[in-house]
Amino acid sequence: MSFLSRIMLLKSQAHFSTDVQRGGAVVAGPRIQGTAKRKSAMAKNRVGLMIAGFCVVYAIIGGRLVQYGQAQPETVSSILPADRLMASRPDILDRNGEVLATDIRTVSLFAEPHKIVDPDEAVERLATVLTDLDIKGTYKKLSSKSRFQWLRRQLTPKQQSQILALGIPGIGFRPEKRRFYPGGSTASHIVGYVNIDNRGMTGMEKYIDNQGLADLRALGMTSDTPLEPVKLSIDIRVQNIVRDVLVDAMAKFKSIGAGGVVLDAHTGEVIAMASLPDFDPNNPAGSEEGWLSRMANGTFEMGSTFKSFTIAMGLDSGKVSLKDSFDARYPIRIGGFTIKDFHGKNRILTVPEIFQYSSNIGTAKVADLVGTDAHKEFLTRLGLLTKMQTELPEVAMPSQPREWKKINSITISFGHGVSTTPLQTAVAGVALVNGGKLIEPTFLPRTREQADLVAKQVIKPSTSDDMRFLFEWNGIKGSGKNARVEGFDVGGKTGTADKVVNGRYVGDKNFNAFLAAFPIDNPRYVVLTFIDEPKTDKGNGAALAGNSAAPMVGEIIRRSAAILGVEPKFGEDGSALLVSY
Known part of the structure; x- marks a missing residue:
C-alpha cells in the first residue's frame, strides 16, 4: 500500500472515529457532522428562503393591487398619467357667471413603436375606428425605431373605448385637457x-397666459388643480344680440364685414363686442377668413363720425360755440383738391346744422379755425392717434400722416386721412358724452370708483354737454333717425367713408359706421356699429350709414336695453307709463 493510499484511508476513518489515543490516554476529538444531517439542515434553509421569497412576492403583489384599486382609471397600463403641460387653465366666465371657456378631460392616442409586433395589422385595425386615419403616415410612425409617437390628439370617449377593445400591444392613451367653448363663435374674438x-x-386666453400662467408652466410649477375662474366684463346675452344683428346686416347688405361694440360710458367696460367674419374656437382651423378682429385689430377711415371730434375740438377750444355759423355755400379748393358737401345746402349753416347735415365744408372751417397743431394735439389727447391700451393682445396701431399740413387737418376733420380701430373710435366717443373723461377700455369687471382712478379729463364738462345736445339733435332731425328707439332717447353720428382702392378713393365701396349713446340726457352706454362695403339693388355705394349702420344700433338697443337695466321713458317729461291691456 502506498503512502498516499494510507493517508486517504486514515481520512476516511476519521469521519467515524470519536476518540484518539495519545500516549495511552483517551482524548475527546472534534465531532464532525454527518452528511445526512448536514443535507437535512440545508434543505430546511432552502425551504425557509423559498417561503420568505414567496411572502415578499405576494406582499408586493398585494400592495400593488391596493395601489391600483385606489388609483384613478387613467393610470392603468394603457393610459399614462398626464404631464404638466396639460395643467388646468382657469375657466372664463361672463359678468354673470356664465361659462365662456372651460377644460374638459380627454385622452390622446400614442404608440411605442418598439413594442408594435405587426405595424400593418395595427394600422388596419386602427383604421376601423379612425376612418380618416393617414394610413401611410401612421405606418411610417409605427415602423420607426423611436420609442414614442403621437397618433391622434384628443379622442372622443367612444373612439377611446373602441380602440381599447382592439387590444393592440404598444398602443396607449395619455390623459389631456381640452378647451371647450360652449358659446362657439359668439365671443370668439x-x-x-x-x-x-x-x-x-389669441384673445383673453393669451392674456391669461401672459399674466404668468405660461411662465409657471415653463417652470413646471403648474398642476391639474382647478384654478380660480377669470370673470370678464362681457354679458353673453348682449353679446349674442350684437352678433345676431351683425349676421342679419351682413346677409341683408351682402357686405364683406361688420362689427359692433357696447361700452359702459362710466366704467369703460366692454359689455359686448363682435366682428364678422369670425371663427369657432372649438375648431379654429376650420375658418379661413375669421381671424381678424375688425373691431380692435383692423384700422379704417371712420368717415363723418370724426366730425364729432372736430366739432368737440372747436367747442372745447373756446373758438366755436353752438350759436356760431359758417359759410358752406362754396367748395374749398386747397392743394389741388376740391372739398364739397355730399348733399350741400348751399347756405350759411349753424354749428348744429353742420352736424345735422354732415357738412364737410363747415367742419373743415372749424378745423381751420382751431389750427393744425391744435387739431393733432386734440386727437392725440382723445387717444385716436396712439395704440389703445387694453387686455386684448390683438390691437392695431392707428395710422396718420407723417407730417401734418393744412390739407391733412382739413381732410381729417371729416374722417379722411387718419385710420383708427372702430373700438378706439367708440372709446373716444365715450369721452364726448360722459362729462369729458377718457377711460381706457377693459374686458375685465371694473367699478365706477376704479374707473375714476384711471380716467383722464380730456374735454370740459360743458363741451360734453354740448356734444350730447348735438347727438340728440342729429338723432331727431338728422341721419340718426333710423337708430331711434321709442323710450330710449338715442343720439349719435353717422359716417359714410369712401374706401381707398389702389391708392384712390372709390365711390362704390363704402365703410359705414354709426356712433351712438343712450339715454342721451345721461348716457349709460355707447354703441358703435359698422358695415364694410354694403351693397343694395341700387348699387354698391347706395347704402349710406343712415340706412345701414344706424338701424343696426337701433336694433341692438331695442333688444338689449332691458337686459342692461335701462328703463324706458315715455311722454314729454318721461313720467308716462306704457300700459298694455
Missing part, C-alpha cells in the same frame, strides 16, 4: 382660443 397643447393663442 374676445375669448380667443388655445392650441392643441392648451396654450392661449
Whole structure:
C-alpha cells in the first residue's frame, strides 16, 4: 500500500472515529457532522428562503393591487398619467357667471413603436375606428425605431373605448385637457382660443397666459388643480344680440364685414363686442377668413363720425360755440383738391346744422379755425392717434400722416386721412358724452370708483354737454333717425367713408359706421356699429350709414336695453307709463 493510499484511508476513518489515543490516554476529538444531517439542515434553509421569497412576492403583489384599486382609471397600463403641460387653465366666465371657456378631460392616442409586433395589422385595425386615419403616415410612425409617437390628439370617449377593445400591444392613451367653448363663435374674438397643447393663442386666453400662467408652466410649477375662474366684463346675452344683428346686416347688405361694440360710458367696460367674419374656437382651423378682429385689430377711415371730434375740438377750444355759423355755400379748393358737401345746402349753416347735415365744408372751417397743431394735439389727447391700451393682445396701431399740413387737418376733420380701430373710435366717443373723461377700455369687471382712478379729463364738462345736445339733435332731425328707439332717447353720428382702392378713393365701396349713446340726457352706454362695403339693388355705394349702420344700433338697443337695466321713458317729461291691456 502506498503512502498516499494510507493517508486517504486514515481520512476516511476519521469521519467515524470519536476518540484518539495519545500516549495511552483517551482524548475527546472534534465531532464532525454527518452528511445526512448536514443535507437535512440545508434543505430546511432552502425551504425557509423559498417561503420568505414567496411572502415578499405576494406582499408586493398585494400592495400593488391596493395601489391600483385606489388609483384613478387613467393610470392603468394603457393610459399614462398626464404631464404638466396639460395643467388646468382657469375657466372664463361672463359678468354673470356664465361659462365662456372651460377644460374638459380627454385622452390622446400614442404608440411605442418598439413594442408594435405587426405595424400593418395595427394600422388596419386602427383604421376601423379612425376612418380618416393617414394610413401611410401612421405606418411610417409605427415602423420607426423611436420609442414614442403621437397618433391622434384628443379622442372622443367612444373612439377611446373602441380602440381599447382592439387590444393592440404598444398602443396607449395619455390623459389631456381640452378647451371647450360652449358659446362657439359668439365671443370668439374676445375669448380667443388655445392650441392643441392648451396654450392661449389669441384673445383673453393669451392674456391669461401672459399674466404668468405660461411662465409657471415653463417652470413646471403648474398642476391639474382647478384654478380660480377669470370673470370678464362681457354679458353673453348682449353679446349674442350684437352678433345676431351683425349676421342679419351682413346677409341683408351682402357686405364683406361688420362689427359692433357696447361700452359702459362710466366704467369703460366692454359689455359686448363682435366682428364678422369670425371663427369657432372649438375648431379654429376650420375658418379661413375669421381671424381678424375688425373691431380692435383692423384700422379704417371712420368717415363723418370724426366730425364729432372736430366739432368737440372747436367747442372745447373756446373758438366755436353752438350759436356760431359758417359759410358752406362754396367748395374749398386747397392743394389741388376740391372739398364739397355730399348733399350741400348751399347756405350759411349753424354749428348744429353742420352736424345735422354732415357738412364737410363747415367742419373743415372749424378745423381751420382751431389750427393744425391744435387739431393733432386734440386727437392725440382723445387717444385716436396712439395704440389703445387694453387686455386684448390683438390691437392695431392707428395710422396718420407723417407730417401734418393744412390739407391733412382739413381732410381729417371729416374722417379722411387718419385710420383708427372702430373700438378706439367708440372709446373716444365715450369721452364726448360722459362729462369729458377718457377711460381706457377693459374686458375685465371694473367699478365706477376704479374707473375714476384711471380716467383722464380730456374735454370740459360743458363741451360734453354740448356734444350730447348735438347727438340728440342729429338723432331727431338728422341721419340718426333710423337708430331711434321709442323710450330710449338715442343720439349719435353717422359716417359714410369712401374706401381707398389702389391708392384712390372709390365711390362704390363704402365703410359705414354709426356712433351712438343712450339715454342721451345721461348716457349709460355707447354703441358703435359698422358695415364694410354694403351693397343694395341700387348699387354698391347706395347704402349710406343712415340706412345701414344706424338701424343696426337701433336694433341692438331695442333688444338689449332691458337686459342692461335701462328703463324706458315715455311722454314729454318721461313720467308716462306704457300700459298694455
